[in-house]
Amino acid sequence: MECYALTLSSDWRYPTTLLCVYGFFSTVKPLEPFLIPFLTGPDKNLTTEQVNNQIFPVWTYSYLSVLVPVFLLTDWLRYKTVVVFQCVMLFITTALLRWTESVPAMQAMQFCYGVVTASDVAYFSYIYSVVDLKRYRKATSYSRSVQLLGYTVGSVLGQLLVSFDLMSYDNILVFTLVLTAVALVASCLLPVPQRSMFFHRKLSGQRASEEGAKRHRGGSEGEERDSETSNTSLGDKGDTKEEQRAEEDEDSEEIKGEASCSQVVLQLWRDFRQCYSSRQLLYWSVWWAMATCGYNQTVNYIQVLWEHVQPSQNFSIYNGGVEAASNLLSAATAYGIGFTEVRWEQWGELALGGFSGLGAAALFLMTFAGNIWVCYATYTIFKCLYMLLITIAMYQIAADLSMERYALVFGANSFGALLLQTIITSVVVDSGALGLPIVPQFIIYASYFSVISVVFLLRGIFSVCKAQRIKKEQLSLDGKQSEICEEHKF
Numbered sequence: 001m002e003c004y005a006l007t008l009s010s011d012w013r014y015p016t017t018l019l020c021v022y023g024f025f026s027t028v029k030p031l032e033p034f035l036i037p038f039l040t041g042p043d044k045n046l047t048t049e050q051v052n053n054q055i056f057p058v059w060t061y062s063y064l065s066v067l068v069p070v071f072l073l074t075d076w077l078r079y080k081t082v083v084v085f086q087c088v089m090l091f092i093t094t095a096l097l098r099w100t101e102s103v104p105a106m107q108a109m110q111f112c113y114g115v116v117t118a119s120d121v122a123y124f125s126y127i128y129s130v131v132d133l134k135r136y137r138k139a140t141s142y143s144r145s146v147q148l149l150g151y152t153v154g155s156v157l158g159q160l161l162v163s164f165d166l167m168s169y170d171n172i173l174v175f176t177l178v179l180t181a182v183a184l185v186a187s188c189l190l191p192v193p194q195r196s197m198f199f200h201r202k203l204s205g206q207r208a209s210e211e212g213a214k215r216h217r218g219g220s221e222g223e224e225r226d227s228e229t230s231n232t233s234l235g236d237k238g239d240t241k242e243e244q245r246a247e248e249d250e251d252s253e254e255i256k257g258e259a260s261c262s263q264v265v266l267q268l269w270r271d272f273r274q275c276y277s278s279r280q281l282l283y284w285s286v287w288w289a290m291a292t293c294g295y296n297q298t299v300n301y302i303q304v305l306w307e308h309v310q311p312s313q314n315f316s317i318y319n320g321g322v323e324a325a326s327n328l329l330s331a332a333t334a335y336g337i338g339f340t341e342v343r344w345e346q347w348g349e350l351a352l353g354g355f356s357g358l359g360a361a362a363l364f365l366m367t368f369a370g371n372i373w374v375c376y377a378t379y380t381i382f383k384c385l386y387m388l389l390i391t392i393a394m395y396q397i398a399a400d401l402s403m404e405r406y407a408l409v410f411g412a413n414s415f416g417a418l419l420l421q422t423i424i425t426s427v428v429v430d431s432g433a434l435g436l437p438i439v440p441q442f443i444i445y446a447s448y449f450s451v452i453s454v455v456f457l458l459r460g461i462f463s464v465c466k467a468q469r470i471k472k473e474q475l476s477l478d479g480k481q482s483e484i485c486e487e488h489k490f
Contacts, residue, residue, distance in 0.1 A: 062115060
């Protein structure tokens with residue numbers, strides 16, 4: 001029986017299934033599309049200004065303050081502990097939302113939710129420490145898909161419960177607590193990984209990281225060291241079995257002593273400098289950070305705009321359906337990118353600029369249209385455009401990076417987006433600063449995306465013109481060489 005349990009826990013399907021169960025039940029939140037009417041309605045009796053300018057900004061501040069510590073603790077504690085902690089904080093968040101009413105209590109709830117959001121890094125990193133490299137794509141697909149499915153099911157379920165008056169808002173929150181409890185049980189059953197990407201990295205993991213870094217640099221030095229770690233790629237077949245035995249021995253032995261925090265931070269800094277020395281990666285990362293900042297602000301405050309456009313108790317009747325539809329269409333858009341045959345390294349920056357401009361137009365339209373159906377439609381378009389572009393950006397950045405360096409770049413870009421978001425929130429939204437109403441806020445967000453569009457359109461036009469000029473010069477050079485060859489023949 002013990003042998004069977006050991007075999008089950010060592011199989012990649014077991015932790016992947018548990019993580020998917022956790023990801024699904026932790027993201028089914030039926031009340032989320034109706035959060036504003038719940039807070040401003042008779043249940044909590046808060047004003048829109050309190051929610052918009054005093055409560056919601058706390059999430060941004062708390063997310064920024066705990067992101068880096070959680071990132072390091074996640075790796076040091078080997079993921080599972082932080083996954084369980086995330087679920088506990090999600091339970092506390094829902095409980096505060098259900099049983100407290102004051103502004104300070106709601107601010108505490110937002111702080112807890114900021115910790116939950118920051119802990120997402122544990123969910124997305126856990127799977128890479130318990131499955132083989134060849135299973136990465138499949139495991140990643142499963143874990144990300146179930147989260148999207150959870151959000152969609154939550155939106156649809158919330159829409160049905162509210163539309164048919166099957167549950168009150170308070171009972172929906174109690175139901176959410178039950179779902180969170182199921183997620184908590186699943187997280188407790190997850191096996192503890194024996195390694196992590198930085199603090200508990202195995203020798204083979206380090207070599208894989210070095211190989212990925214050398215692929216990114218593309219230099220001759222990388223090719224020489226690649227040959228040292230993988231002689232079977234071009235060597236004699238007779239050495240294959242000996243090399244496989246050596247690799248198995250390496251996989252079974254960790255580096256003597258675990259890396260200290262200072263060593264890990266120093267290595268992260270070196271990797272950071274090396275990654276962002278690539279101009280192409282830097283440009284894509286700048287767009288990632290800037291666009292994600294604007295996207296988060298839009299999604300966080302869109303319900304406040306909807307309430308402004310149609311200020312009645314029934315204005316939110318279709319919020320859940322709109323969120324579900326936008327999630328499904330966004331997923332379909334992102335999925336469709338995998339079937340496109342476009343040279344994104346050449347045309348990508350132009351696409352970033354053009355589609356960002358369409359996103360800005362959608363934001364301006366939803367701000368000034370004054371019609372709830374136009375707001376719903378343009379919000380869905382805006383969300384699909386962002387998911388389209390972020391998928392392209394993630395693919396382009398990840399193409400030549402090892403998993404460790406991709407995790408670092410992902411974290412750095414997310415931190416940059418959050419830092420920009422904190423600045424915008426503290427200046428534009430927070431009641432301690434400008435505390436602008438919702439319409440001026442969205443005018444600023446639309447203008448922000450317009451700036452992104454102009455910058456990347458100019459950069460994209462420059463890149464395309466430069467590529468065309470180089471191509472013409474190369475054709476001209478080839479033509480001259482062929483003429484010289486023809487002359488020498490005679």
